[in-house]
Amino acid sequence: MAVMNIREAIVSTLHAEMERDEDIIVLGEDVVGGNGTAGGPEAIGGIWGTSPGLWEKFGPERVIDTPISESAIIGAAAGAALSGKRPVAELMFADFVGVSLDQIWNQMAKFRYMFGGKTKCPAVVRLVYGAGMQTAAQHSQSVYAMLTSMPGLKVVLPTTPADAKGLLTEALRGDDPVMFFEHKTLYGVKGEVPDGDFRQRFGEARVVREGGDVTVVACGRMVSFSEKAADKLGADGIGMDLLDLRTTSPLDEDAILESVEQTGRLVVVDESPPRCSLAADIAAMVSERAFTSLKAPPAMVTAPHSPIPFARNLERAWVPSPQKIEDAVRRVLAFR
Amino acid sequence: MQFNRDELLGAYRRMKTIRAFEERLHDEIKTGEIAGFTHLYAGQEAVAVGICDQLTVDDKIVSTHRGHGHCIAKGCDVKGMMKEIYGKAGGLCKGRGGSMHIADLEVGMLGANGIVGGGAPQAVGAAIAARLQGKGRVGIAFSGDGACNQGTTFEAMNLAVVTKVPAIFVFENNHYSEHTGDAYAVGTSNDIASRAEGFGMKAWRANGCDYFDTYSTFAQLLEYVRAGNGPAAIELDTERFYGHFEGDPQRYRGKGELDRLREERDCLKAFRARVTEAVLLSADELDAIDSEVEALIDEAVAEARADDLPDPAGVADDVYVEYY
Numbered sequence: 001m002a003v004m005n006i007r008e009a010i011v012s013t014l015h016a017e018m019e020r021d022e023d024i025i026v027l028g029e030d031v032v033g034g035n036g037t038a039g040g041p042e043a044i045g046g047i048w049g050t051s052p053g054l055w056e057k058f059g060p061e062r063v064i065d066t067p068i069s070e071s072a073i074i075g076a077a078a079g080a081a082l083s084g085k086r087p088v089a090e091l092m093f094a095d096f097v098g099v100s101l102d103q104i105w106n107q108m109a110k111f112r113y114m115f116g117g118k119t120k121c122p123a124v125v126r127l128v129y130g131a132g133m134q135t136a137a138q139h140s141q142s143v144y145a146m147l148t149s150m151p152g153l154k155v156v157l158p159t160t161p162a163d164a165k166g167l168l169t170e171a172l173r174g175d176d177p178v179m180f181f182e183h184k185t186l187y188g189v190k191g192e193v194p195d196g197d198f199r200q201r202f203g204e205a206r207v208v209r210e211g212g213d214v215t216v217v218a219c220g221r222m223v224s225f226s227e228k229a230a231d232k233l234g235a236d237g238i239g240m241d242l243l244d245l246r247t248t249s250p251l252d253e254d255a256i257l258e259s260v261e262q263t264g265r266l267v268v269v270d271e272s273p274p275r276c277s278l279a280a281d282i283a284a285m286v287s288e289r290a291f292t293s294l295k296a297p298p299a300m301v302t303a304p305h306s307p308i309p310f311a312r313n314l315e316r317a318w319v320p321s322p323q324k325i326e327d328a329v330r331r332v333l334a335f336r
Numbered sequence: 337m338q339f340n341r342d343e344l345l346g347a348y349r350r351m352k353t354i355r356a357f358e359e360r361l362h363d364e365i366k367t368g369e370i371a372g373f374t375h376l377y378a379g380q381e382a383v384a385v386g387i388c389d390q391l392t393v394d395d396k397i398v399s400t401h402r403g404h405g406h407c408i409a410k411g412c413d414v415k416g417m418m419k420e421i422y423g424k425a426g427g428l429c430k431g432r433g434g435s436m437h438i439a440d441l442e443v444g445m446l447g448a449n450g451i452v453g454g455g456a457p458q459a460v461g462a463a464i465a466a467r468l469q470g471k472g473r474v475g476i477a478f479s480g481d482g483a484c485n486q487g488t489t490f491e492a493m494n495l496a497v498v499t500k501v502p503a504i505f506v507f508e509n510n511h512y513s514e515h516t517g518d519a520y521a522v523g524t525s526n527d528i529a530s531r532a533e534g535f536g537m538k539a540w541r542a543n544g545c546d547y548f549d550t551y552s553t554f555a556q557l558l559e560y561v562r563a564g565n566g567p568a569a570i571e572l573d574t575e576r577f578y579g580h581f582e583g584d585p586q587r588y589r590g591k592g593e594l595d596r597l598r599e600e601r602d603c604l605k606a607f608r609a610r611v612t613e614a615v616l617l618s619a620d621e622l623d624a625i626d627s628e629v630e631a632l633i634d635e636a637v638a639e640a641r642a643d644d645l646p647d648p649a650g651v652a653d654d655v656y657v658e659y660y
């Protein structure tokens with residue numbers, strides 16, 4: 001086991017997988033950086049530092065710096081995937097899904113189904129997402145719920161370095177399009193990472209805490225926020241079952257239902273506005289499938305129904321906080 | 337072109353205001369009081385001012401992530417902008433937008449934009465509205481050498497050509513899109529104007545580090561568009577003096593590049609030299625403007641610091657006009 005952060009886990013996994021499989025290619029804006037400048041290529045290696053050294057090792061035919069053209073980036077990835085390659089396309093910010101949505105939604109996601117199961121589209125799209133750095137309305141969004149709603153896409157959100165490695169490896173070895181979400185505030189999160197070949201299966205939630213009184217389901221940055229709430233609640237003798245979804249498509253329904261059957265109380269935490277959100281999706285699923293186990297209505301801790309504001313205090317008010325999670329847990333526990 | 341004293345003093349003041357605003361932000365950001373992404377416009381002042389000096393409030397502009405210069409040149413309130421960048425209640429957008437999303441519809445500034453290429457189609461819309469208004473007004477999109485590679489920009493240019501609306505595409509070629517050079521990313525041998533020509537519109541080229549060249553070249557373009565000849569484009573060869581965003585280590589720069597740019601490509605220096613050598617304005621007059629501008633920026637920062645934070649209870653206000 002090596003200790004590293006999520007960024008390092010992603011970089012080392014890309015290196016290892018590209019060495020193992022020469023069909024893997026990388027493309028995106030500034031994934032090399034410095035092309036066409038006096039500093040020369042590899043001046044930067046990605047603005048998030050998630051692709052250094054790739055260009056040097058694997059060359060310009062496999063590591064492709066693109067102009068600012070997200071539709072073409074994703075469309076080229078789709079076409080390369082149909083042509084036997086395994087592209088990893090980077091969207092510098094998940095918000096730029098807006099520019100490239102057709103290629104993700106109408107193209108990549110649907111090829112296999114539309115073509116009668118004859119083809120596969122093994123593309124990985126890496127999307128940097130999330131609020132918390134005051135990057136405002138067009139650089140902070142968590143668009144995973146929208147993509148989760150689209151049949152044909154798999155949606156992955158690692159929260160630990162081990163999962164970053166395991167889930168990225170799984171994505172690169174699988175044959176479906178995968179939306180790989182990297183929260184911009186989590187890159188520095190450190191942890192142990194298994195050595196060698198390590199795959200984390202999709203659709204297996206991570207059990208972060210076992211407490212028995214309430215089930216909290218979260219993903220991304222909301223997992224660590226829920227842990228903070230769990231610590232506070234634990235001091236009052238309240239035990240939380242905390243599930244980190246790891247992937248929202250496929251969704252580990254069994255893990256959620258099993259926990260709710262024990263606790264009878266559900267809180268879903270989601271860094272998105274509430275309408276048509278992941279929180280609403282899971283609350284509905286549990287209400288339908290575990291109605292008789294529920295002792296309280298499911299609670300959703302989400303952002304408000306608004307875009308993401310810039311000002312520090314407004315952004316804090318927008319993002320679900322540990323306090324709001326704690327309050328929601330106390331509310332569902334108090335329900336009679 | 338002939339400029340009277342007031343015009344020259346005004347142009348210098350506006351360019352200096354942008355420069356001082358940006359240089360001050362460069363320093364203030366280091367204090368940690370301003371977060372998020374801040375893209376400074378310093379170095380490109382001659383473009384925003386040389387162009388906006390010829391517009392009326394009814395001419396609309398759409399801007400980019402590097403929008404402070406366009407805002408100031410179009411007449412946005414400097415103190416309101418500073419408050420916005422500090423995320424304060426008195427900001428031009430109530431602290432909700434921040435540096436990348438400053439807008440002031442009252443002065444015809446339809447908005448900075450965090451999405452590269454997001455603005456160009458909107459300028460076509462502004463041009464459609466302008467044509468309907470029938471007063472010779474125009475819609476202008478500012479775009480960079482990076483944004484010129486975005487499909488939205490291509491679509492906007494073609495739409496403007498086929499509809500023959502008074503849209504103007506201003507391409508500020510500062511030779512970088514983030515860390516990538518235009519020599520790599522702009523396929524037409526880093527010539528953006530020829531691309532606009534390829535779409536079927538007339539295009540001009542000018543030195544975007546020279547107020548007078550920018551002004552006089554744009555004047556020809558503007559006359560052509562206002563006369564109802566359809567859209568047009570201009571490519572300005574310009575420079576940015578800071579990193580892509582504040583905090584950028586700028587490893588892509590050549591040795592001594594920034595010093596050379598400051599020496600040879602500074603539009604304020606060039607303006608000063610030109611007007612003092614021609615004895616149109618005196619160095620004292622320009623120095624006086626410098627002091628006034630610095631004082632204004634001092635006040636803007638002090639007032640921004642002192643201003644209240646927005647009320648978090650209003651976090652979801654202004655999402656809709658009605659029903660919510």
Ligand SMILES: Cc1ncc(C[n+]2csc(CCOP(=O)(O)OP(=O)(O)O)c2C)c(N)n1
Nearest residue numbers: 096402450451452480481482483512513514
């Ligand atoms: C759709 C989209 N893609 C990528 C980005 C990230 N980004 C912000 S500015 C920028 C470079 C823009 O270059 P250019 O158009 O030349 O403008 P400049 O920064 O030089 O003013 C990039 C890639 C973005 N904001 N939006």
Ligand SMILES: [Mg+2]
Nearest residue numbers: 480481512513
């Ligand atoms: Mg540029």
